[in-house]
Amino acid sequence: MDVQEVEAQTWMAFLEGHPEAHVLQTAPWGDLKAGFGWRARRWLLIEHGEHRAGLQVLIRPLPLGLSILYVPKGPVGDWQRPEAFHALLTTLDRLAQETHAVWLRIEPDVMEGELQLDLTAFGFRPAPPIQPRRTILVSLEGEEEAILQAMHPKTRYNIRLAERKGVKVREARPEELPLFYQLLQRTAARDRFAIHTFDYYRAAYERFVPHLARLWLAFYEEEPIAALMAFAWGERTWYFYGASGDRHREKMPTYALQWTAIRWAKARGCRWYDLWGIPDEDPEVLEAQFATRRDGLWGVYRFKRGFGGRVVRWAGAFDRVYFPPLYRLVRRLGFA
Template identity: 85%
Template sequence: MEIREVEAGTWMAFLEGHPEAHVLQTAPWGDLKTGFGWRVRRLLLVEHGEPRAGLQVLIRPLPLRFFSILYVPKGPVGEWQHPEIFRSLIAALDRLAQETGAIWLRIEPDAVDGELQLDLKAFGFRPASPIQPRRTILIPLQDEEGAILQAMHPKTRYNIRLAERKGVQVREARREDLPLFYRLLQQTAARDRFAIHTFDYYRAAYERFVPHMARLWLAFYEEEPVAALMAFAWGERAWYFYGASGDLHREKMPTYALQWTAIRWAKARGCRWYDLWGIPDEDPEVLEAQFTSRRDGLWGVYRFKRGFGGRVVRWAGAFDRVYIPWLYRLIQRLGLL
């Protein structure tokens, strides 16, 4: 087995054979992050001339001179759960850690909780706080549109139709519409009290992903932009990453019209699942018991998302491999992990 460092084109050719891969492992995602403080490296394990597994690793230089962190979001990809393959990949990451002064390596496998075939603790990893949402809702797209609608909560179906009856129009956004999208995003962030990226970040995401792997839609009421949604797709899945709504005409239910547009887009391009990307990390019984009374954190969006049907999924979480223990512990005590 041989580990090769590869460029974006070779990496994407490998991913073409892995429709189950996560969009966060695609080259455009790595390239996006390079514009905002990260570096990216792509490692491919080849055996007898055939690629068997690989990963895209993000490198974050720290203000502390000579130090960094390594992060593998939703990877590795391929046959990485074979012990010998995983051991080879980790050895390559260990060498990269030494080269970059990494304090720790964090991986977040794209695997459902309880379905990891490897015991990562046996490879020197410890459980860590995930960066990506631990729990989500996956909507199956294999059935016809009518069946997908029928699997939704009746109130959600009603709201989708209400938006149409009230005259909400959904249009695919162009690059010049990005300021409208960002203005709606700012209103949403101020109202719901969450942080957003800079305008340049969303513009870079649009430029790297649209139209091949993403779409941005705007909803209008009487020619006034009232809501927006940006969804991404790779292989078998699509992901709802960014949503926004203004303070006016929310009773016209434009966010429901947008979500149905994105679901139909994902189905039309052959995706098998639509990932609503982030709900509270609680068991389904707790979610159903508390969603009417809770508004903190991701509870505020769970009531909206649950109406679209699907099943609740919990991911395996994050794991750290620590290279400089004393500095890792110090950063933990400072609350920076």
């Protein structure tokens, strides 16, 4: 059993054999983050001449020559055997020594209850997740009509209403990225959430579109009124970014956009459409409070639940701490 560092091309060839992998483990995602304060490195576990598992780790430099290590939605492959994980972890420990890492955070792409390893036995502790802990997965099995029938009747109605009202959806051209960002800025101001810079979304577009992502704009009479950007790898598509203006919201452009993204995901062979983030509450609480709550992710939950699917909760994040006093200090300063 050996662990070797690999370049992006070799890493992506490995991921081709793992349609269950998360898009955050792809080389384009690592390249995207590398343009905004991180570095990406990748390792493969080789056993009996075969690539059995691997991971992409992001390195965030801190002042004084320190760093943070982060494995988003990884490792990938057959990593949950103790001996395999120990080999990967040994490599990460060496990287931590090399980069003076204060801690290593991993956030496996494993549903709650399906994590076979006891990570605390490897020196990890539960940590606040960076990615959404809970989401809705919409099944793309069956014909399009079956997917529609699994939705809430009001959602089906709104999808068709958008068409009747004259909403048109098409793929955005590169020169239309500022339109998307303007809509995103308006949405962020209205709903009070933080967004990245324009350069970040432009870099995401350039690295992922057209092969692993699409950006759509919804128009009414030539006026851009909403937008959606979805990413895909293997058997899943993720709805990462959505935006809408203040005008013509009654024409339901966001529903038209979601249906466009779902149809695209199905056409490319995906099995699941991930609505990416809802309040981290039990299903009973979600159903009891969605009509009255508007704080946090509650506002989008009411919208997302209409598309059907099932609520799932991920295993969460785990930290391996190398410098405990600095760990507490850096986290208090808001670095993670």
